[in-house]
Amino acid sequence: MDSLNAIRKSFDQLVTMTDDDWFYFREKLHQTRFKRTDIITRFGQIENRLYFLTRGIVRHIVNTTSIETTSDFAFPGQFFSSYSSFISRRPSIYEIRPVTSEVDCYYLGYDSLQDVYLNTQCGEKIGRLAAEQQFQKKSSREVFLLTLNPREKYLQLLEEQPHLIQQIPLKHLASYLGITPETLSRIRSSIS
Amino acid sequence: MDSLNAIRKSFDQLVTMTDDDWFYFREKLHQTRFKRTDIITRFGQIENRLYFLTRGIVRHIVNTTSIETTSDFAFPGQFFSSYSSFISRRPSIYEIRPVTSEVDCYYLGYDSLQDVYLNTQCGEKIGRLAAEQQFQKKSSREVFLLTLNPREKYLQLLEEQPHLIQQIPLKHLASYLGITPETLSRIRSSIS
DNA sequence: ATCCAATTTTGCCTTGAATCAAATTTAAAG
DNA sequence: CTTTAAATTTGATTCAAGGCAAAATTGGAT
Secondary structure (H helix, E strand, C coil): CHHHHHHHHHHHCCCCCCHHHHHHHHCCCEEEEEECCCCCECCCCCCCEEEEEEECCEEEEECCCCCCEEEEEECCCCEECCHHHHHHCCCCCEEEEECCCEEEEEEEEHHHHHHHHHHCCCHHHHHHHHHHHHHHHHHHHHHHHHHCCHHHHHHHHHHHCHHHHHHCCHHHHHHHHCCCHHHHHHHHHHHC | CHHHHHHHHHHHCCCCCCHHHHHHHHCCCEEEEEECCCCCECCCCCCCEEEEEEECCEEEEECCCCCCEEEEEECCCCEECCHHHHHHCCCCCEEEEECCCEEEEEEEEHHHHHHHHHHCCCHHHHHHHHHHHHHHHHHHHHHHHHHCCHHHHHHHHHHHCHHHHHHCCHHHHHHHHCCCHHHHHHHHHHHC
16 A cells, blocks of 8 residues: 555654564554544544544644634645644644545554554654654744744745645635734735 | 752653663763853754753854844753754754853763664663653744734743743843843833 | 635724834943 | 943834725635
8 A cells, every 4th residue: 555655654764664663563553534624633632643644634723712823734744643742641732623625644543652662673763753853843933933024934935835835725824824814915915 | 969860860750761771871971061151052063962951041042144032941950952953963053052151061972872872771762752842842832932922922931931030131031932122121011 | 507605805994013212220340 | 349331121103914894706515
């Protein structure tokens, strides 16, 4: 199956993995599918799954009383999860929902992952490298949010994540940038 | 030595560590001291050290052409480093400088840490848990920066990190919150 | 293909925070 | 202790982005 290969591949980019380790891991994967209106992970729920996205797009929504704020998107070939809840075992402050009408994923349960950490050679190392990657992502975003004004944010997004602009509704992009849809619309029209 | 105990202690909070592992680790630690005007890590430099702070306060500064923006502070008992540079081996986009007149630390070189990963039982696990912690920290900060206005930022800081307010100059606090010193001064006077 | 709801755009007005500048306070250095 | 520079406060003004409302467009569902 091709998307299993994609998972293996993303591991191979991190570490040299034996076939034994891979088989041990693969056995624990499950497959699932979501529709646009489904809620993949709910606010307050303790995240029990680490997903690998094979089709569609999902977004992470911050639990604020007022307006929906998007903290992240995931695309095919990427892992996603309410990661802070998953690793801390505390209630999720994020909700995860599909952006596209159909979303296909593999996932690994929390306990399965702990088994992988205990029973494979490279488990811990993959876990460390993955966490380091996630850290770096949030770290760049911190600089992004701290130092740029709306126009600069949009220009940087345009340069560094053009695929995002092509496929995500403007209102979600706006909330991801921490600005209003109106402002983003104006910036966009003032450029192209 | 007491501050070595503090390091051991912070490891013990993460994982059960054998004395053998600890001795292996401890041998690789070095001690150093900085004065207020020193630059601990420079922009563009590849970070080669992971520090453990035993005395004083340091701050992480983002490399923007215009104004100095503070992305993080570290206090005694905490690790610090230009972590994204340290793990990616790419030039640092942060500068690290003392906030206090004297800063004492232990540090571990990059290669030493790789040795620890290879040659101890719990090294990888500590590395993973530490990276997960760093991730969570940046993750909360993302929500903080995305969803709060200046006043709300200050109130949350007051509640969750009061030690920070007591010991850091206002202008650095302001840049950490992504607002101007004038605005922070006004918010502060409107409250207490 | 048509309809309806959701999304995006546009215009107008408001406002919160930035900017600029000066006065005051604090603290570092000799 | 005194000096002097740096940090903070305060005031006046500006401006960028937000808020609101209505029009236009898009896209999904039937």
